[in-house]
Amino acid sequence: MSLRQRLVQLVGSLQDPQKVARFQRLCGVEAPVSRTATAAADPREDEKSEAPLAGESRRRERQLGASGGPQPPGSDRNQCPAKPGGGGAPNGVRNGRATELGPASQRRAGVLRRNSLTGEEGQLAHVSNMPLYYLFCFGTELGNELFYILFFPFWIWNLDALVGRRLVVIWVLAMYLGQCTKDIIRWPRPASPPVVKLEVFYNSEYSMPSTHAMSGTAIPISMILLTYGRWQYPLIYGLILIPCWCSLVCLSRIYMGMHSILDVIAGFVYTVLILAIFYPFVDLIDNFNQTHKYAPLIIIGLHLALGIFSFTLDTWSTSRGDTAEILGSGAGIACGSHFTYKMGLILDPPLDILPLPTPSISVTLFGKAILRILVGMLFVLVVRDIMKRITIPLACKIFNIPCDDVRKARQHMEVELPYRYITYGMVGFSITFFVPYIFFFIGIS
Secondary structure, three states: OHHHHHHHHHHHHHHOOHHHHHHHHHHOOOOHHHHHHHHHHHHHHHHHHOOOOHEEEEEEEEHHHHHHOOOOOOHHOEEEOOOOHOOOOOOOEOOOOOOOOOOOOOOOOOOHHHHOOOOOOOOEEOOOHHHHHHHHHHHHHOOOHHHHHHHHHHHHHHOOOOHHHHHHHHHHHHHHHHHHHHHHOOOOOOOOOOOOOOOOOOOOOOOOOOOOHHHHHHHHHHHHHHHHHOOOOOOHHHHHHHHHHHHHHHHHHHHHOOOOOHHHHHHHHHHOOOOOOOHHHHHHHHHHHHHHOOOOHHHHHHHHHHHHHHOOOOOOOOHHHHHHHHHHHHHHHHHHHHHHHHHHOOOOEEEEEEEOOOOOHHHHHHHHHHHHHHHHHHHHHHHHHHHHHHHHHHHHHHOOOOOOOHHHHHHOHHHHHHHHHHHHHHHHHHHHHHHHHHHHHHOOO
């Protein structure tokens, strides 16, 4: 057997959905008995309950076959159809559907990750190991919006603004490249059955590589690279944090049934390559964002152009909005840091006093940190809600798109791109400019 044949065999083995299902069973997750028995008795039973594929979905199915990517067993039953009323996502694959209500002992896992745009929920599943379930739910949240909207502001407001800004630069770069790579490779998510889908929030997206794995690799590694030598702490802490954080996020995606083993390995390796190439330029990018007089115009134009390019790679899915959200957040934080620097609201410590000593925890320090988080997050959430109420109707009016069904309206690039980009651009700008100004005004900066 040649080396190429061995590599192809290894790739096929790592992408096998049976391995994902086996890992789920090992962790105490099993499909309902009724579903398993039905699938075993008549594999076509699943097909009868599916709506006919829309024309766009058939086109996408032919594209998947022509792209040369491996097709997992049952992938013909997992193509994402357009839902009646326009609520579905023609991009990516819908890997499994919610089953009928089973015995009382079965838990609907993943219902918290309900897809707000497609309305899908996690499948019924028998979860026998609840501590592992909650652990992996926490792990998968380390790659979701709730974590990002708390983690990055906490760094910027309470710990080290320079580290927070540069973490955002790395995160935006890794996530953008990951999302675009998904739409270029176009590999479907693990087939269901045999995999149990505990989460469907990102089910309409493609699978390769895992952007959760990319984020779960980029953030801890970058955090240690940026802080070691700048702050005084033992390196062993970072060497423990990196594998724990990364493995928890990667394993959680397999546990949730959203990625194959190959997806998370590719996400990890891809991120290491991105860091090796681009990390040396992070300092240059951050200094440019703060000091160049035309930085805001260049930042906004570049991020907007990248967003428009990503929207042309494939048809609509939730990844379109995620990409615009990532780019908008990055642009807003970068522009905010520019004006903050010009006004002197947040000044980085001089290099001659590095490394910084670890501050002792006191009641005053802890109280100010909590107060900054509460005040800052309240302002950020208000800004996000106001911008959401403004941008969606405005975009619909400008481009003559019906706004009665918001889900359907957001499947148009003309609505989703400005909504996500402007809304989260203002959120990012608030994090690095408006909120620090409020802190300065009320005396908690």
